[in-house]
Amino acid sequence: METNSVRCLTNSLSRFIHLMSCQTWKSMPTQYLKSMAALLKHLKPLLDDIDDEKIDSYSNLWKACENLDKSVNAAGDFIERWSPKRSKILSVLQTEQLLTKIRSSSLEICGILCRLLRTSSGSSGLAGVQVCTEIMHCVQELQSWDTERISKHIEQALKSKNEELVSCNEHLAEIVGSLGLVSNEELLTESIAVEKERMKVESSKSNEEMDQINQIVDLLDLIRQYTLKSGLSGSMNGVTIPVYFRCPLSLDFMSDPVIVASGTTFERSSIQKWLENGLKVCPKTRQYLSHINLIPNYTVKALIANWLDDNNLKSPDGSEIDKVNQEETSQTDNFSSQDIIRTDSFRCSVHSSDSMSRSSLEAVDVGGPSLSEEVSSSTCRSIEHSYTHSRSHSAASVLSSSDIISEGTLLSTSKVGKGSLDDYSRAISLRSADSGYDETTTSVHVDELVQNLKSPSNALQNAAALELRLLAKHNMENRVIIGKCGAVGPLVSLLRSDAKVTQEHAVTALLNLSLNEENKAMIALTGVIEPLVHVLKSGSDAAKENSAATLFSLSLLEDYKSKIGRSGAVRALVNLLGRGTSRGRKDAATALFNLSICHDNKAPIVKAGAVKYLVQLLDPSKGMVDKSVALLANLSTIPEGRLAIAREKGIPLLVEIVDVGSQRGKENAASVLLQLCLNSSKFCTLVLEEGAVPPLVALSQSGTPRAKEKAQQLLSHFRNQREGTSKKRS
Known part of the structure; x- marks a missing residue:
């Protein structure tokens, strides 16, 4: 033997x-x-x-x-x-x-x-x-x-990540070079292969093998980070490609960015390869994808088009990015050009017609979570820095779009290059009483202002808050200096000031400071949500508006949608939506929309009475039809939302929007009607009684691609309902 x-x-x-x-x-x-x-x-x-x-x-x-x-x-x-x-x-x-x-x-x-x-x-x-x-x-x-094998480098790289060590670049460089993962195509292929292996192991229920696969998934994330930081294949004609314009899956330049069900944006060709291999989880968030629809991200597409234009570049595939969309965008965007001029950088404006609204206020898809774009923090950083006018003035002193255009200083906000931003800042400054605050300040001066914020004298507090507000209005360097000098904490404390003017200056200063990503994180860590809610309830009109805007800015941070939703902010924002100024209602709608991207926030928004006000704002004279119907589209994905829409008699107005609304409004209205009809035969009858079929037939032939799809689904549902009734009678 x-x-x-x-x-x-x-x-x-x-x-x-x-x-x-x-x-x-x-x-x-x-x-x-x-x-x-x-x-x-x-x-x-x-x-x-x-x-x-x-x-x-x-x-x-x-x-x-x-x-x-x-x-x-x-x-x-x-x-x-x-x-x-x-x-x-x-x-x-x-x-x-x-x-x-x-x-x-x-x-x-x-x-x-x-x-x-x-x-x-x-x-x-x-x-x-x-x-x-x-x-x-x-x-x-x-x-x-x-x-000295690759496994040792892998082990060290993962150890560095788990123990939060400073760098594991040497190990990652060895892994990338040895395995040939240098190109974006190889990285995408490897990611798909790993996910396939994970699916096999998941079915075998081997804990040991699953742990190994999960470590490889973590390693691929480290490799992507290393590739981005090291600048590998990260430029076009010598110009560095911004990180937020590269696909988080393949790192390819996103010439056709699309949104998946998890709310993450990818390059279409990359995510299509992923989905074509039968993979059902989001490569970024690891969430299960309830559907595989790909929604164009018009915000990122517009930003990319501007960046290419500013740098005299063409898309790698030779296409003219966003050219095919601009005519439609100018007709269907949810925000007007005046809204752009009267809002802050966090508004993510890149076109005079505010192209962010195209993705931010997307229709929701039937049977799944909201398809609205949950703007990633990196994309928001890009958007925030693309437009430097901050809303430091009260409503009475801010310039309108016609003021800017009549000056001839800046004809379009679609250019996001440094020169045009400086021109825009100068245009605002020429017409403002605070034009001297464009200059970069010093740490010594800001330290003095911070001490004055802490003074028992309200006059000193008020003057210091105002000056910090103005210093942070246009100048990015000032925002950094102010944040590093410790102004955030004292400004947050002043949100509870009994002096309304001081409160307004403090909240606007925080809004302007939040345009810097480090400041935003710093502001969030101070427990600012409750003080902002206090301002929403007790502040002046301008303070309430800027408090809502600050909450929106903070909601762009990871995990802060749910934190804000769990606070008293939702009810306060809904009150502003119903009783605020025109500008306040728009700020509240924007903040509530972003919060509604988080599924857990939808029911509280409905419970707070938002649907009643949103239905009222479907009146074209209010100037908020598209924003309101987009938020209703999100809320219609839950039973409470659908019931509230029907109870508030929103169905006739939605049918009217399908008939005579804007292209984007028609798309979102059709999405709401589809949710109502698929989930209730009673609601379906109400929709039919309002004469929805003719406008839906027209929309199925002449609407946007998604609007056509929604209209066709509704018409098909009506036919099935009718055929089912006929069979029962026979």
Whole structure:
């Protein structure tokens, strides 16, 4: 039996060596195993020369041979099943595990053979000098075999991440270079392969294997971060591509950005490859995708078009980004040009018609979560820096769009380059009483203002808050200096000031400071939500407006949608929506829309009475039809929202919007009606009674692609309902 173990091993070695000699793949796993096969060639003759009697008398030898035989056969099976489409990282890890076992067993066998040689000096088979030399040569080869493998770099990279060490770039560089993950295409292919492996392991319910796959998923995220930071393939004609214009899955430049059900934006071609492979989770958030519809992200598309234009670049595929959308955008966007001029940088404005509204106020899809774009923090940073006019003035002193255009200083906000931003700031300053605040301040001066904020004198507090508000209005450097000098905490404290003017200056200063990402995070950490809610309830009209705007700005931070939703902000915003100034209602609608992207916030928004006011704002004379119907589209995805829409008699108005509204309004109104009809036969009857069929037929032929889809779904549902009724009667 023992003799057979050694003979089985020699046969296995022969098959393995032959198998590896036939391999033509130049991938890392194959090369690793080929190098080991070359080493095993030295071991096989030594085993062939062993006397059967010696094998039987040395139990450790046949046990070691059995272990090596299993490992060699496993390596052979692995290479026969392996495909270049498999994950490179996983393949290398599995290969190295096999090689470690083969090397360990081989060294053990050589050690046993050395001991046999010493105890059998009289035997001509093992006592010869030549055999001794061959064994020692084999041992040296195995010991010197390169053990600095990719798995060690992977282990160190993950360890650095888990322990939050400063850098693991050296390890990541080694992984990327060794595995050939330099190109975006290779990174996308690897991501898809890893997710396929994860699905297989998930079905097998192996916790150990699942832990390994999850670590590889984390590693791919580290590789993407490393690739972005190191600037690999990150420029066009020498111009660095902003991080937020690159697909979070493939890192490709996003010439056609689309939104998936999780609310994350990807390059269409990249996410399509992902979905075509049957993958059902979002590559970024790891959430299960309830549907695979891809919604164009007009905000990011417009930003990219502006960036290309400002840098005299063309899209890599040669297409004219956003040109096909501009005519439709000018007709259907949800915000007017005057809204743009009267709002802050966080409004994410890039066109005079506010192209952000196209993605921010998207219709929701039936049967799934809101398809509205949940703007990522990186995209918002881009948007925030693309438009520097902050809303430092009260409603009485802010310029209208006609004021700006009549000056001839700036004809369009669609240019987001530095020069045009400076021109815009100068245009505002020329018409403002505070034009001297464009200059960069100093830390010493800001320190004095911070001390005045803490003064018991309300006059000093008021003057300091006003000056900080104005210093942070246009100048980004001032925002950084003010944040670093510790002004945020004292400004938050002044939100509870009994002096309404001081309160207004403080909340507007915080709004302007929040345009800097570090300041925004700092403001959020001060527990600012409750003080902002206090301003919403008790402040002046301008303070309420800017408090709502600040809440919107903070809601762009990860996790803050739910935190704001759990506070008393929702009810206060709904009150502003119903009873505020025209501008206050718009600010409240914008903030509530962004909060409604978080599913948990939808029911509280409905419970607070938002639907009643939104239905009232469907009146065209209010100037908020598109914004209101977009928020209703989000709220209609829950039963409470649908019931409230019907109870507040919103159905007739929605049918009217489908008939005579803007293109975007028609799309969102059709989405609401579809939600109502699919979930209630009673609501379906009400929709039909309002004469919805003719406008839906027209929309199915002439609307936007999504509007056509919604209209066709509704008409099909009506037919099915009618046919079902006919069958029952017959």
